[in-house]
Amino acid sequence: MLNRDEIYERVKEVLEDALGADEEDITMGASLTKDLEAESIDFLDIVFRLEKAFSTPEKPFKISQGELFPENLMENAEWVQDGRLTDAGLEMLRERMPHVDFSSIENEREVTQVADALTVASIVDFVARKLDSA
Amino acid sequence: MRWLWIDKIIDFEEGKVLRAIKAVTPGEEQLHQPFDADDNRLPATMPAPFVIEGMAQAAGILVGTATKFSEKVVLAKITKATFEREIGVGELIRFSAELDRLDDQGASTHGLIDVRRRGPQPGADQWERVGIVDLMFGHLDRNMAGLEFPDENFVFSDNFAFLLEDAGLAYLLP
Numbered sequence: 360m361l362n363r364d365e366i367y368e369r370v371k372e373v374l375e376d377a378l379g380a381d382e383e384d385i386t387m388g389a390s391l392t393k394d395l396e397a398e399s400i401d402f403l404d405i406v407f408r409l410e411k412a413f414s415t416p417e418k419p420f421k422i423s424q425g426e427l428f429p430e431n432l433m434e435n436a437e438w439v440q441d442g443r444l445t446d447a448g449l450e451m452l453r454e455r456m457p458h459v460d461f462s463s464i465e466n467e468r469e470v471t472q473v474a475d476a477l478t479v480a481s482i483v484d485f486v487a488r489k490l491d492s493a
Numbered sequence: 494m495r496w497l498w499i500d501k502i503i504d505f506e507e508g509k510v511l512r513a514i515k516a517v518t519p520g521e522e523q524l525h526q527p528f529d530a531d532d533n534r535l536p537a538t539m540p541a542p543f544v545i546e547g548m549a550q551a552a553g554i555l556v557g558t559a560t561k562f563s564e565k566v567v568l569a570k571i572t573k574a575t576f577e578r579e580i581g582v583g584e585l586i587r588f589s590a591e592l593d594r595l596d597d598q599g600a601s602t603h604g605l606i607d608v609r610r611r612g613p614q615p616g617a618d619q620w621e622r623v624g625i626v627d628l629m630f631g632h633l634d635r636n637m638a639g640l641e642f643p644d645e646n647f648v649f650s651d652n653f654a655f656l657l658e659d660a661g662l663a664y665l666l667p
Binding site: 377404407 | 570573594596597598627631
């Protein structure tokens, strides 16, 4: 079983390749969108690369759509109203994405800022949880 | 005019690999013909962005066939593009696109760019590796922003049907 430091090292390699980011910029607290300039297609690239980086012949590491990054938030009025997350929306995100710390968007709740909450630590935590539960 | 940057599909294995060739001919308007510091004209070469477009077309057809052309496959990201040297007039390019990963939202492909080296006898040709072009494709109707597009698959137009028919692959068309 990989420890957290080993997972972090592999995540760093994934982000270096997917985003062309410099190693020193990939800190645990770096936001994927704000600091590392990830765009929407990069999220799919990251998912593909994480699957490859953490799969073994015995245990494939498969990430379902929407499991790592939030999707289709705008389509549900219960979750988003006037471009802001509702209480139910925030609750849903916290429940579905325990690997993400949403405290930075808690006050303003702008849906456009949701992706900013995803940090390198979020990815490391996501992988660690998923490997633990496998 | 057809916006095609491959001439012919020469090899195809559904969901795995597609190979195509393109001859670089002197009549093409996109060729670079630079000058050196002494104002001497240098040999004309194929601009790298058009080589990347050729790979995007080869890989895009491969991704399209993998979903029976049910998705509007668009180039979303040039993950990697490295070239060892320029490709000149009179050379034959081979694009080898391999499907790396495919899911509902899109696909990633690995691509090799080779140039033919003529052998001493017919059939003894070899291929020189001159570049690697890895790409990401998105399925347009499954974009994260939820934007809607026309039902018609405008990505795979008659241009691509022509290439598939020419290669004896018309059965793949919807």
